[in-house]
Amino acid sequence: MSGAKVIVSKEPWNKPLPNIDQDNAPFWEGLRQHKFLVWRCRTCGASYWPKAHCRNHDNAPFLENMAWEEASGSGTLFAFNRHHTAFHPGFKSEIPYIYALIELDEGPLVSTTLVGDKQPKDVYDVGQKVEVVYEDHPAEGFTLPRFRIID
Amino acid sequence: MSKHPSSGRYAIIGLGVVAGPQPDHSERMVATEAARRAIEDAGLARKDIDGAIDLRRTGGAGDRANYTDAYSRLLGLRNGFYFTVGRGGALAGLGIATALSFLDRGIANYICLMGAVTDWSQAQQSRKHGHRGMVHAEKAGYWGKPLGDLRAVSHHSWMAARHMAVYGTTSRQLGAISVAQRAWACMNPEAKMYGRPITIEDHQNSPLVAEPYHLLDISLVSDGGIAFILTTADRAKDRPKSPVYVLGQGFDEVSAELWWEKKNFTHMAVRSAKKQAFGQAGLRLDEIDCAQLYDCFTGEVLFQLEDYGWCEKGEGGAFVASGAIGPGGSIPVNTGGGLLSCYHLGDLTGMAEAIRQLRGEAGERQVKDCNAVLTTGHGGELLSPGMCSIHTCTLLGRHP
Numbered sequence: 001m002s003g004a005k006v007i008v009s010k011e012p013w014n015k016p017l018p019n020i021d022q023d024n025a026p027f028w029e030g031l032r033q034h035k036f037l038v039w040r041c042r043t044c045g046a047s048y049w050p051k052a053h054c055r056n057h058d059n060a061p062f063l064e065n066m067a068w069e070e071a072s073g074s075g076t077l078f079a080f081n082r083h084h085t086a087f088h089p090g091f092k093s094e095i096p097y098i099y100a101l102i103e104l105d106e107g108p109l110v111s112t113t114l115v116g117d118k119q120p121k122d123v124y125d126v127g128q129k130v131e132v133v134y135e136d137h138p139a140e141g142f143t144l145p146r147f148r149i150i151d
Numbered sequence: 152m153s154k155h156p157s158s159g160r161y162a163i164i165g166l167g168v169v170a171g172p173q174p175d176h177s178e179r180m181v182a183t184e185a186a187r188r189a190i191e192d193a194g195l196a197r198k199d200i201d202g203a204i205d206l207r208r209t210g211g212a213g214d215r216a217n218y219t220d221a222y223s224r225l226l227g228l229r230n231g232f233y234f235t236v237g238r239g240g241a242l243a244g245l246g247i248a249t250a251l252s253f254l255d256r257g258i259a260n261y262i263c264l265m266g267a268v269t270d271w272s273q274a275q276q277s278r279k280h281g282h283r284g285m286v287h288a289e290k291a292g293y294w295g296k297p298l299g300d301l302r303a304v305s306h307h308s309w310m311a312a313r314h315m316a317v318y319g320t321t322s323r324q325l326g327a328i329s330v331a332q333r334a335w336a337c338m339n340p341e342a343k344m345y346g347r348p349i350t351i352e353d354h355q356n357s358p359l360v361a362e363p364y365h366l367l368d369i370s371l372v373s374d375g376g377i378a379f380i381l382t383t384a385d386r387a388k389d390r391p392k393s394p395v396y397v398l399g400q401g402f403d404e405v406s407a408e409l410w411w412e413k414k415n416f417t418h419m420a421v422r423s424a425k426k427q428a429f430g431q432a433g434l435r436l437d438e439i440d441c442a443q444l445y446d447c448f449t450g451e452v453l454f455q456l457e458d459y460g461w462c463e464k465g466e467g468g469a470f471v472a473s474g475a476i477g478p479g480g481s482i483p484v485n486t487g488g489g490l491l492s493c494y495h496l497g498d499l500t501g502m503a504e505a506i507r508q509l510r511g512e513a514g515e516r517q518v519k520d521c522n523a524v525l526t527t528g529h530g531g532e533l534l535s536p537g538m539c540s541i542h543t544c545t546l547l548g549r550h551p
Contacts, residue, residue: 016296050294050535055411079313079416082362087301089281099299099361101309101416101536109413111306111536112298123312123363124319144297 004034004073005133005148007115013140015090020142023051026068031143034134036073038106041066047106073132075104077149080120102130102147116148155399155431159551161251162387162394165193165380166506167265170341170494173374174272182222182267185376193380194391195261200380202259203230204250206242206266208497208530222265231259239530240445242266243379243502244543248400250381260382266499267376274372294535303447304369306537308361311450313416315363317465322363324468325449326354329367329491331477332446336488338478338516343371344492368449370490377499379506384551395509398434398523398546401427405539415538419451419529421458424544432523432546436460439546440521441483441508443501445529446490452476455527456484483518498528498543509549522549 020028027050030037038047041054043065053059054066080100086092098114115133120126130147137143167188173181182205190197203223223233232253236246246264253259283302293300300306314320333349336342349367357366387394401424409415429435436459444455453467461482462470470476476484487493487504494500505524507513513521528543 015299016301018297019293078413079309079316081305081308081312081364082359083299083305084359084362085283087283087305088299091299091301094299096362097299099295099305101313103413109536111295111300123315126316 005131006034007133007135007146009135009137010139013137015088017140018142018144028142030068030070031134031145032141034143035070036132036145037068038071038104038108039066040069047071047104047108049104049108049110072105074150075102075130075147077101077114077120077126077128077130078103078109079126080114080123100147110145112144113146114148115146118149120149154433157251157255158398158431158433159396159548160384161254161381161397162384162551163379163397163506163547164382164387164390164392164394165189165191165195166392166503167192167376167378168341168503169267169376171343171375172271173269174275176269178267178269179220179222179225181269181374181376182265182378183225185267185378186222186226186263186265189263189265189378189380192392193261195380197227198229199261200228200263201231202250202253202262203228203233204246204262204264205233205235206246206264206497206499207235207237208239208242209235209237222267223263228263230263237266237497238541239532240447240497241528241530241541241543242497243499243526244400244402244528244545247381247397247545248402251397254381254383260386262381263378264381265376265378266497268496269374270372270495271374295537304361304364306532307448307450308364309536310416310454310538311363311368311448314450314453317417318468320453320465320468322365323351323355324472325363325368325453326351326365327471327474328446328449328452328476329354331471331474331480332485332489333492334477335483335486335516336492338514339487339493340514342488342493343373344488364448367491370447371492371495373494373496375494375496377496377503379502393510393549395506396548396551398548399428399431400546401425401429401431401544403542405542410539417454418464419454419458420540420542421455421544424542425459428544428546432548434523434546439482439523439525441486441518441524443486443489443505443524443526444484445498445501445527446485447495447529449491451529452484456482459525478516486513486516486518497530498526501526502545505547509547523547
């Protein structure tokens with residue numbers, strides 16, 4: 001999506017690697033192209049994340065009536081926690097970090113960390129509008145989706 | 152109320168517990184010893200056991216069945232079958248349901264069910280490499296790992312956070328659950344936290360791990376094994392210990408409805424499980440003398456108190472703050488200290504405590520006239536973002 005915020009990381013990656021498999025490879029390729037994809041039903045338009053059968057009706061074999069399509073990349077803050085403990089050594093420089101549930105405008109919940117200057121003040125402080133920030137890791141060849149509060 | 156024909160037709164006749172750190176013993180030897188103790192407790196010989204089930208967290212999150220030998224072979228049982236059952240913290244409930252199908256058809260007469268872990272010992276080793284908490288973090292393939300979603304608390308804490316945001320629940324109220332269960336643990340010499348009472352201030356002052364969760368909102372990491380022997384009611388009558396009867400069981404899944412409704416961060420999948428179990432047993436909630444609720448974190452206890460109906464949804468915070476679940480409260484919960492203060496052997500922790508309460512073996516913490524106990528299991532998050540758990544409900548009784 002044009003105008004989306006992008007962070008290019010030059011830090012060596014010392015954390016667990018993303019799991020990219022047959023089912024989510026198009027999603028991860030979308031992130032590399034700075035597009036946030038959701039799995040959408042072409043029969044009724046319902047959106048899913050991660051990939052799943054549409055619940056609203058019967059589906060074509062191997063979900064051929066569904067496809068990854070670009071979403072708005074925006075949503076609202078549903079709930080979050082603030083990690084004060086680095087369970088893995090790679091996160092020692094990150095704590096405290098906010099790990100949040102984002103309710104996409106298209107419906108599904110996704111989870112990721114919040115970045116940016118605007119941070120919720122406590123766990124009761126939810127419902128803010130958020131948008132995706134693409135964090136490129138060119139040396140490793142993947143892009144992570146972070147979110148930031150925009151209102 | 153009328154009962155289902157299966158209610159009271161099966162009973163637990165033996166219990167074996169290996170508790171506390173086991174740095175000198177392998178997991179398989181802890182497992183074998185727990186099974187040996189259960190058989191002895193039942194007044195049986197090894198040759199009497201004709202079925203063996205290994206309760207493991209394999210499904211969903213948790214460890215794989217990476218054993219190198221089965222406790223049944225190590226113990227020299229003459230069992231006709233051995234296999235693994237379990238998903239996350241739902242072990243005993245699923246194991247009982249499975250075992251009944253063998254007993255019902257006379258395929259087996261005495262089945263040993265056993266679950267063992269050496270999480271504490273393994274965590275001591277992994278600490279040396281800079282890792283914290285449980286060794287078996289979320290598996291490779293879990294969405295959140297690169298984002299810092301590394302342990303159960305990384306996503307279970309959303310449940311407390313969301314409940315707080317929606318219903319105004321406070322951290323101090325969650326702390327009341329920790330305090331109540333610690334009070335129970337202080338009456339249980341087997342509990343890890345025996346002799347170490349806490350206050351709400353202790354809870355509030357304990358380190359924040361994944362806010363809103365403090366250290367004292369989080370269950371223990373433990374070593375140990377628990378085994379029990381299940382048989383038919385007619386065979387249970389002439390054993391040395393009082394039989395503990397299986398009165399009813401029920402199961403429900405977050406993935407059925409709650410996940411799609413986004414209520415899985417404020418509710419647990421109790422509705423169908425409760426209806427099935429209480430329907431079979433012909434019991435009402437107010438006939439339950441104590442509850443052993445799966446308590447990997449304080450939030451899960453709060454949700455279940457609401458979801459079963461001891462209080463209204465959203466009022467769990469005030470309910471626990473009133474002292475309702477501690478010693479002297481209206482519904483004693485996790486009377487051995489639970490996963491928070493006794494030890495973490497999945498739902499086997501609550502199962503063992505239920506058996507002791509129904510046998511009248513709970514010592515200082517014995518619930519008076521304890522006739523019916525509710526035990527639950529929970530776990531095995533299957534989707535990203537997580538919290539797509541199973542819920543199991545098992546009602547046990549002193550009378551068939």
